[in-house]
Amino acid sequence: MLLAAAVLVYAAWLAPTPADASAQAVKLPETRFASSLSGHGFDAPPGFADALPARNPAHPEAKAVSEQVCSACHTQESDNFAHTVHALGMQVALAANPATATCEACHGPGSAHAANPTAKGSIIAFTHDGGTPVAAQTEGCLGCHSGGPRDAWLGSIHQRNDLSCSDCHNPMQAFSAEGLTTKQSVSETCATCHKDIRQQFNRRSHMPLPEGQISCVDCHNPHGTLNATLLKTDTVNETCYQCHAEKRGPFLFEHAPVRESCLNCHQVHGSNQHALLVAPIPMLCQQCHSHTRHPNDLMTELSLGTGGAPDERLMGRGCVTCHAQVHGSNHPSGPRLHK
Template identity: 90%
Template sequence: MLLATAVLVSAAWLAPVKADASAQAVKLPETRFASTVSGHGFDAPPGFADAVPARNQAHPEAKAVGEQVCTACHAKENDNFAHTAHALGMQVALAANPATATCEACHGPGSVHAANPTAKGSIIAFTHEGGTPVANQTESCLGCHSGGPRDVWLGSIHQRNDLSCSDCHNPMQKFSAEGLTAKQSVSETCATCHKDIRQQFNRRSHMPLPEGQISCVDCHNPHGTLNATLLKTDTVNETCYQCHAEKRGPFLFEHAPVRESCLNCHQVHGSNQHALLVAPVPMLCQQCHSHTRHPNDLQTELSLGNGMTPDERLMGRGCITCHAQVHGSNHPSGPRLHK
């Protein structure tokens, strides 16, 4: 009897059970985007779908009027804007959610501006003459573009000099391939203010920026860093080591001025001397090594081959003819940086 009962229980346990679909169904949260009910996220709402109008500090009472009111007057601007990354994202978001702010997501509510278009400050204008404080302009941009490279924008040299995002970027028209910069490239955009630095790249020895192999942002973060020169790293040397790793060391025999800063010997952007040097060898070396050991004669142009007192120590490669490992040596016999 007990055995028969056990067999029946086992058969009941192993027999397939009809699933109750209504009991097992998982109720997904309600959403206004029907395509997300699948839960897979392939058709999730685009990033601009929940965009709201930016805050215009001059007119907090202004109300949103919608994209059609803006484009009724600004048809030309709308045509130029249509090819930009912002426009493409906003149009997709608007199709997904008709309540999404488009123009007003950056420029703020447009009711006051629509009533009096000539009044300065009635809308967030991204120019220095538009009546909107620069702080309000950058606040509108940082509403989406905060964090990352812009973590230390506040207090940076560009922010302290009252630069606006629109001084370097033009989100209303596609001038560049990336970054929506105001000029065709990042380097050209930087050169609008830093003309003296751009001129240094025209010297005989220069970093390969004019050739397009590097750009300003390879070394600098224009949105702010913790140092005065906007370097991406903590020091000049760390920045240089990003490309010149062989100069990093550590070396058995260090060269003190090299370890202190590359700028002791090199012009970072361009120089009329060999290898970006600040002065020709051996004059550069004798700024430190003067009247000690064998270089007891101060080398000048008179010691050149066509001078009054030619000296072999000034010819060829100068000091580095013998002291070839000027950045440091790992050779046991290299305390004088010969090997």
């Protein structure tokens, strides 16, 4: 009895669908993307599908053309752009909505440029000599890339120095593995301008940036912060503590220069002294602790092993031989940072 019922149910499931069954099927919302969503069940268009042509302040009367018109002349640029993350997103959006702006989403309507390709400013050009103000260039990029790390771009040191997004990024070609930077890495891109800082990493003691273990953006936010040096935290010490958490404390006995700023003793990018120090020990310590308590004789180059009056205190570990806990101590017997 049960077996017969099961056979009847299975046969009904295999039976052909009636011709009017489509009227009873669940319909997707009536949107211009319904046809592209029917096979996937998604309820939202791809991210670029609502992209409109960017506003070109130099030619507000220009009309949108199409990607085919742009590619007819810019074949090399189209080939390079095809391998970038922007191109992949735009092609998906274009397949969902043929009215999506692709090239013109960044460069603005192309009719004026197509009519007179040599006229500067007829299209939004992401160069300093293309006729488009830097403010208009960054406005186009921030139209999508606003918020988050770029919250403080306006008023930042890079913005005040008239830098454009395209000075560091090249969305038209995949030069780097991430960030679409103009060089292969973030650090190489920063070194384009900050050559003096990059040279400091070649000193004997340096942060492991040349080895690829860190990059400039581990400490700095090039898109702007609330401090002058573009640090990602509020202070130098907070930035250092992200890696050197053991130096944070709190300590029962603090060393005042350490609490004030790590830069009092360390050169953050690179130094020819041990442990990124700004001067060798004990010369560094005697900048504050000179002729007080013991020893009260000022150490100079004459006290070095090659000097006229060699001193074993200078040729050894110096002050830190005894005062080992220079960053702070929690030992009950540590007011002199001995333990």
